[in-house]
Amino acid sequence: MTHTSEPDETTPAVVVHLDALVDRARTLVAAGDRRVLGIAGTPGAGKSTVSDALLAALGADAILVGMDGFHLANEELMRLGRRERKGAPDTFDVDGYVALLDRIRGGHAVYAPRFDRDLEESIGSAVLVPADVPLVITEGNYLLHDDFGWDAVASRLDEIWFLDVDAQERHDRLVARRLSHGHPHDEAVAWVRDVDEANAVIVERGRDRADLVITVTDAPPRNAGHHEGASS
16 A cells, blocks of 8 residues: 555544554454565554554464564664664664565565564564564654655555544653653653653654554544444
């Protein structure tokens, strides 16, 4: 699918329940051949939460390959003078990510890297993508970005969902995440303010190129047989 539309106004988010997203993902699985689903959004938007819910519901029919596995190593970021901006668009191996997506689309068994948040480093060949898995989910900040080579990503994905989240909720989630990994409070707040929020502004620029812009709710669907906004 080609994602080239540029609406004049920001695409409004549709409020959906996770069940609706599971149904939509099952439609991709039912297509018969391998499909690749992208889940994009700012840091702290809930990409991992949605991905985990899809994986739990779909079982052996889906597997996750995270964009974060292509973070450049801290040693390389220091050499480039970008360590303090880790997570910015130019701190990833974008060409490597695109090449992996091409291999995934080929339907062969491949190994993908995984980002370890405790180590803050990527672990190569940590995720096996079996040849018979019909749906590969990939999540990350820059799936809809159009600079530093990221513009090559969207054409490798069959659908891209953009997760919209309240700015204060995003901030609180990000601070809590860094605290959970042992960072001092002042450092956690400073990183979120100076790095994560700056990256969020960049990520938001791509939302209008998504197939679906959504705010995910835990509230039960109003109509058990109908999932508003996520049908197509």
